[in-house]
Amino acid sequence: MQGPRGTRTEEIQNVIHLIDQVFRIDRGLPPSMGEQFPLLLREENKDRMRIIVDQNQPVAAVNYYKSHLLIQGTKIPVASVGSVCTHPDYQGKGIATALLDDVEEKMRQEDILLMLVSGRRNMYRRRHCSISGDFYKATFFPKAKKAEVELIPYSPEYLDDIRRLYYAEGLRYERDYEEFIGFFQGGTRDWGKLTYQVCLMKEKGEVSGYFVLGISKEIDHRWGKIREYAGDRDQIVAGCYEVLDQHDLSFITLHFSTGDPIKYAMMRQEVQMEKENQVGTLKILQFTKLMDQLRSYFSKYVPKTLLDRLIYGEEGERYFLGVGDDKIWFKNLDEVNQFIFGVNYQEPIPTYKWDFKEQPLLQEFYQTVFPIPIPWAECLNYI
Secondary structure, eight states: OEEEEOOOGGGHHHHHHHHHHHHTGGGTOOOOHHHHOTTTSSGGGGGGEEEEEETTEEEEEEEEEEEEEEETTEEEEEEEEEEEEEOGGGTTSSHHHHHHHHHHHHHHHTTOOEEEESOOOHHHHTTTOBOOOOEEEEEEOOOSSOOOOEEEEOOGGGHHHHHHHHHTOSEEEOOOHHHHHHHHHHHTOOBTTEEEEEEEEEETTEEEEEEEEEEEEOSSOEEEEEEEEEEOHHHHHHHHHHHHHHTTOSOEEEEEETTOTHHHHHHHTTOEEEEEOOSSEEEESOHHHHHHHHHHHHTTTSOHHHHTTEEEEEETTEEEEEETTEEEEESSHHHHHHHHHOOOTTOSSOSOOOOOTTOHHHHHHHHHHOSOOOOOTTSTTOO
16 A cells, blocks of 8 residues: 555546545435535645555545634634545555544644644544534524515625625635635535525625525425625624525524624524534644744733733643743643633533633633634535
C-alpha cells in the first residue's frame, strides 16, 4: 500500500468514486459528491485529498479544505474535514487513523489553527475532537398570526445582493468570488430527500435578507432547515414563517451563534429555542498561535491593562492560560476546546466546570470573552 499522500490528477475521479460508493451508492442514492463539494474534490485541492492506495486504487480518503473564519474582523485559519471513508475490505486496519495523523501534521505545516470535522464518531473523539461551540437551535412551527414580509424566489440577478448581505456579517467564513460561486452551487444542489431553495426578502424595493432552505420529504410530512442566512433579522424570522405556509412544512430549524441578535427577533415571535453545539466536532491544532491570533478579538472586550497581563502556552501535552498571577492548567485538549469554544451541551452532567472565585482577574477575562463565537459550520461552506 502507498500513502498517506496527496491525490494525483489521474486519481481524482477514482477518489470521488470511492467517496460516492461509501456515502451515496451503498445507501441507495445516485452519485453526487463531486457536484455537492466541487471545491473540496477538485484539481486545485488534490494535495489536501489525502489517500491510501493499494493496487493502483484508492482504498481510503480524508479530505480537507482550508479557509478562514472571520470573527468580528479577526481572521482564524481553519480547515474543514469531510468525505472521510475507507473501503469496506480495508476497514479495521488503522488506515483512517494513519490518514488523520497525516492530515493534522499537514494542517500544522500550513499554519491552520482550528480543525472542523463533519462527524462525531469515536474515531474523532479519541483524537480530542470535541463536541463544542455555543449555539441555539430554533424551531419554527406554523402560527396563525405572523408578520408580513415580501418573499421572492432566487434568480441569478440577485447573487450580488446575496454577496453584499453575506459580506456584511460580523461572523462568517471568508469567501472570494470563485469560492462564493462554488459553495453556492454545491451547497444548493438537491440530493437524497433534500431539495434546496434560496429565499430572498425585499423591503422598499431592496433585498434585505436571504436564507438557504433545505426541504426534507418524509413519508407523512415535510420539514425544513435553514442552512445559511444573512441580512435583516426580523425579515428572516418573518420569512421562515412565510415558507412554512407556502410549502406546508411541519417545522423549520435554524441554528445560530448565541450572540446573534436574531435571538431577540425570535423572542418577540416566541420561537422555540434550545442550546446546541456546533455540528460535528472541532479541535484546536495550535493553541498558542490561536491565542496570539485572538488577541485582536480580546482587545475589543477587555482593557489593555488586563490584556497585557494575559499569559498562555503549552508544555508537552499540557496547556495553561492565565491573567497575572491567576492561572489555570487544563487536563487535556478536550478541556481546552470546550473552555475556548463552549461546553458540550449533550452531556447531562458537564465533564468540565471552572470556578474562578479565588481568581478574580481570570474570572473577569473568562466571563467577558469566552466562549469565542464561530460561524455555524453546516452553512454553504459545509464539507
